[in-house]
Amino acid sequence: MSAPRVPPPPGSLYVNAGCGDHAIPGFVNLDIGPGGDLQVDVTEGLPFADGSVHGLFSEHLIEHLTQADGVAFLRECRRVLVPGGLARIATPDLDAVVREYASGEFLNPEWLRHGYDWIQNRCEMLNIGMRDWGHRWLYNEEELARLGTMAGLTVCGRRRRGESPHPPLRGLEHRDGSRLVLEFVRNLPRLDHEPLVSIVITAYNPKYFRQALESALAQTYPLIEVVVGDDCPDDRVRAISVELAGPDPRLRYERNDPPLGGPLNRRRCFERARGEYIKFLNDDDLLHPDCVRRMAACLVARPEATLVTSRRRRIDACGEPLPDEPCTEPPVEQDSLITGVSVAAVMLDRRLNFVGEPSTTMFR
Numbered sequence: 001m002s003a004p005r006v007p008p009p010p011g012s013l014y015v016n017a018g019c020g021d022h023a024i025p026g027f028v029n030l031d032i033g034p035g036g037d038l039q040v041d042v043t044e045g046l047p048f049a050d051g052s053v054h055g056l057f058s059e060h061l062i063e064h065l066t067q068a069d070g071v072a073f074l075r076e077c078r079r080v081l082v083p084g085g086l087a088r089i090a091t092p093d094l095d096a097v098v099r100e101y102a103s104g105e106f107l108n109p110e111w112l113r114h115g116y117d118w119i120q121n122r123c124e125m126l127n128i129g130m131r132d133w134g135h136r137w138l139y140n141e142e143e144l145a146r147l148g149t150m151a152g153l154t155v156c157g158r159r160r161r162g163e164s165p166h167p168p169l170r171g172l173e174h175r176d177g178s179r180l181v182l183e184f185v186r187n188l189p190r191l192d193h194e195p196l197v198s199i200v201i202t203a204y205n206p207k208y209f210r211q212a213l214e215s216a217l218a219q220t221y222p223l224i225e226v227v228v229g230d231d232c233p234d235d236r237v238r239a240i241s242v243e244l245a246g247p248d249p250r251l252r253y254e255r256n257d258p259p260l261g262g263p264l265n266r267r268r269c270f271e272r273a274r275g276e277y278i279k280f281l282n283d284d285d286l287l288h289p290d291c292v293r294r295m296a297a298c299l300v301a302r303p304e305a306t307l308v309t310s311r312r313r314r315i316d317a318c319g320e321p322l323p324d325e326p327c328t329e330p331p332v333e334q335d336s337l338i339t340g341v342s343v344a345a346v347m348l349d350r351r352l353n354f355v356g357e358p359s360t361t362m363f364r
Contacts, residue, residue, distance in 0.1 A: 006167035012054040014168055015080075017042055017073075018061030022174050027057065043069045048080040050339075051304075056081065057172050059090040067137045067147070074151035074184075081186040087153065088169045090161070093180035094138040097129045110176045144182050152306065153184035195300065197292050197362070198275030199226045201283055202265040206236035208284040211319075213240065215286040217248055221293035226251045229269040231259040237283075266358075280358035286315070287359075295362040302337055307363040309355045327352045 007026045008014040019029040019036045029036035030046075040047055043065065056077050062070050077087040100106050106122035119125050130138060139147075145155045159181045161173045166183075173181065199216045203209050216226045230237045230253065238255060245251040252272065260268055270278065277296055281287060295308045311330045314322040331346070331354045332338075347353060355361065 005169075005171035008055065008168045012168075013048070013052055014055040015046070015048070015053050015057070016172075017046070017056060017058040018064075020060075022059075024057070024172060026168075042073050042076070046076045046080050050079055051082050053080040054082055054085050055166065055168055056085070056087045057090075057169060058088070059173055059178055060092070060175050062089055062144075063091050063136065063138055064134045065136055070137060070139075071147050071151055074148050074153060077184070078152045078186050083186060085186050086156065086166055086169060087148075087184045087186075088159070088164065088172070088181065089144065089148075089184070090173050090175070090178035090181045091139055091144070092129070092135075092177045093140060094143070095140040096179050097126065097138065101126045113176075139180060141180060141182065144180065148182065148184045152186075154187045156183040156185050158182055194223050195276035195296060196223045196225065196274060197221060197277045197279055197296055198273035199224055199279045199281055199287075199292065200266070200269040200273055201226065201228045201281045202231065202262060202269055203228055203237045203241075203283040204231045204259075204262075204265075205283055206232055206234075206240065209237055210240050210244075212281060212283050212285055212287075213244055213251075215289075216281055217244065217250065218289055219287065219292045220289050221296055224250055224292060225273070225275060227269050227273050228253045229260070229265045229272075230255045231261070231265050233259070277362055277364060279362045282357065282359045285357075285359040286319070292362070298335070299362065299364060305337060306340075307361055309361045312356050312360045327354055328356075329354070 014027045016024045016027040016029045016036075019031045020033070021035045023029040023036060028038065030038050030040040030042070032039065032041050038047060042061070062073060065073060074087075081087060100108060101122045106125045107116065107119060111119065111125070116128070119128065129135075141158055148155060161178055161181060162171045164170045164183065169183070199219070201212060201216065213226065213228070216224070228237070228241050228251065230241065232238070238253070241251065241253040245253055254268075254272065256265060256268070259265075266280070277299060279292055279295065291310065295310065298308045299305055312328055314325070314328060316322055343355065347355065
């Protein structure tokens with residue numbers, strides 16, 4: 001027996017997304033059909049302001065979305081939740097369906113109770129479970145946790161039906177098929193210290209590599225490490241790295257043998273990085289000495305921000321400034337906090353990448 005549900009506290013906002021014909025008292029009930037308080041297609045977003053929802057419940061909704069729309073829905077959950085707000089997602093469990101497929105008892109009592117006694121074999125059962133009722137993407141715990149994490153949420157844990165350490169989220173499930181229930185929280189990183197920043201250089205061309213590496217080591221921000229992944233076809237990147245690493249323990253070099261190529265080298269360097277913040281640097285770019293200090297300060301001061309970008313200036317082979325192009329002109333006159341949706345909309349509308357290449361960004 002689960003503990004009885006406690007109504008949401010006065011003045012708080014709780015949402016039931018995909019309510020169908022089962023509205024929850026005290027919640028704002030949403031559904032694509034007319035059964036809720038608001039008729040909403042969640043693939044077009046949630047109709048709530050940023051950081052305004054204290055708790056969100058969704059039962060038997062996410063499996064009706066594609067995987068991409070599922071991630072987008074979870075990102076919307078993160079956007080609307082207050083810091084510390086919880087999202088509870090209840091859905092069928094793919095692992096349970098597969099276990100039944102592998103067993104001799106492929107028709108559990110729930111199937112029989114809903115009139116599916118006509119199913120002839122486990123292949124038919126599995127296909128119905130995957131495709132009927134508008135199912136688009138079934139989840140197991142690993143996949144749902146992965147997509148929630150990808151959306152910026154933190155997994156609190158798997159829960160039993162009707163049970164939650166958060167009283168307003170108890171006793172909500174009414175579907176027998178809700179065999180996978182995960183709760184997520186929107187956490188905001190709050191630092192009481194200066195974070196370690198990993199400057200990551202995926203090196204291939206040694207022509208300007210020394211200047212790039214020296215600009216990384218010359219940062220005024222004190223807590224850095226420089227992670228170099230060497231894909232160079234000869235020993236020139238290694239020789240420069242060994243020379244500069246001798247007096248500087250902040251430099252961590254690794255030779256890729258065989259070379260990994262750009263994307264895999266970047267991933268390998270990311271896996272090796274120990275910093276709380278990541279700053280990529282291309283092997284032919286230079287960092288201003290105060291670049292890391294100013295970017296890290298932005299992320300510390302604005303914990304809701306996930307990525308910082310900066311103006312970049314073009315230079316020639318001798319390091320002399322070149323005129324701006326439309327994409328390198330600053331989009332704002334002063335430091336600004338902009339939502340990711342707004343940034344993407346302006347970039348698509350203007351067909352300009354003013355966010356910049358990997359060298360211009362820092363992220364958590």
